[in-house]
Amino acid sequence: MTGSPAQGGSPAPGDQSGRPGGPPPLRLGTRASALALAQSGMAAAALTAATGRAVELVHITTYGDTSREALSQIGGTGVFVNALRDALYAGEVDFAVHSLKDLPTAAPEGLHLAAVTERAAVNDALVARDGLKLADLPAGAKVGTGAARRMALLRMLRPDLEVVPIRGNVDTRVGYVRSGELDAVVLALAGLRRLGREDEATEVFGPEVMLPSPGQGALAIECRDDALVPLLATLDDPLTRAAVTAERTMLAVLEAGCSAPVGGHAVAADDNVLSLTGLVATVSGSACLRRSATGPVADAEGLGRRLAEALLAEGAAELMEREA
Known part of the structure; x- marks a missing residue:
């Protein structure tokens, strides 16, 4: 694990800044991929802006980062999460940021x-050669x-395509x-946006075409220390929490993991x-x-x-x- 200062936020003066005499910076556990660091950096900057508390990023490698097997083969649920949670339990980090769609639905003991x-775009996006859209790909094209x-x-929309399982950032x-x-490949629009690469998408699918994964586009912030909850709760968006609660309850009752062919999308009218x-x-x-x-x-849970x-x-x- 390695630590680095969070980018994008300036500590406020006084005891909350992490300067000499004040509390030390909060340690934020994050995967080390470019997307995870971008997401965690956004959360760190928002927390510093809201509370004045300094944050440093602690890089943690998860099994999902090192394994080249398909998600369905290694279990899917929790493979990007467990190492971050272990670091929380061990006291090596103060809080962790996860992509909510990767988070198992069962509540972990003690966290x-x-x-x-607040949720970003829930859409899936196509990145295809020659600027092509899904309908323009020739029969037999590999996606x-x-x-x-x-x-x-994808197989429902274009049964004539060859859909290929892939891993990687x-x-x-x-x-x-x-x-x-x-x-072509299909990936989350929110990730492309957070990396400043949205212009690489050749088509963006509406939820009516490709229903997103439960929790897609939202970030989850976990901690172990009860005293940290009010501080971190400054980043909570109640309507997003309600929406993802409905989606994830549906997923849990279906007894389906995050690697199952299940979509869920809730919107607050x-x-x-x-x-x-x-x-x-x-x-x-x-x-x-x-x-x-x-x-x-x-009654978001009841709805799900x-x-x-x-x-x-x-x-x-x-x-x-x-x-x-």
Whole structure:
């Protein structure tokens, strides 16, 4: 693990700054990929701006970063999270930033989900050769993605394409297209934006076309120390938390991990009403269930449970098991 000062925030004067006489900088545990560092740097800068407390980044390597196996083979759920949580338990870092879509739905003992940041774009994006859109790719074109959900949706939209499982950071994935190894890749628009690479997307899919992963576009901030929760909670966005609570409850009731072909997207129509859409598919794209429901923002968990139960009543479990 290595530490570095967070970029983008100037400590405020006084005891909260981490200067001599004040408290030391808070240690933020983060994966060391360019995207993870960008996301953690944003969170660190926002926390410093809101509270005046200095933050330093501590780089942690997770099993998901070192393994080259497909996510479905190494379990998917938690592979980018467990090492960060171990560092929290060991007291090596004070808090950690995760991509919320990577976070297991089961609450870990002794840790707090102190904040869910305001959500960025939930969309998936295509990066294709020659500026092509999905409809323009020739039959047999190779399209790469690491997510079972995206594989299923791509095969539903274009069954004539060859969908290829890939791993790696944004540079690696886009590099497959630049080298000609693949014709296109699909990845999260939020990641491209956070890296300042949105202009590389040749097409952005609306949620009605490619329903995002539960939690996609939001960041989760975890800590162990109860006393840190109020400080970190300054970064919490209540409507985003409600939306992702509905999505992740649906995922949990379906008993599906983050590597399953499941999509979920909740939107707050206003401060009172939440609309949730859920999707369960076969990885081959041969079958799909898609349903929607609405409910009070204050009952986000109940909304997610009700939609999951409706999907299960229509055969969602059998659909996920069909090609497992």
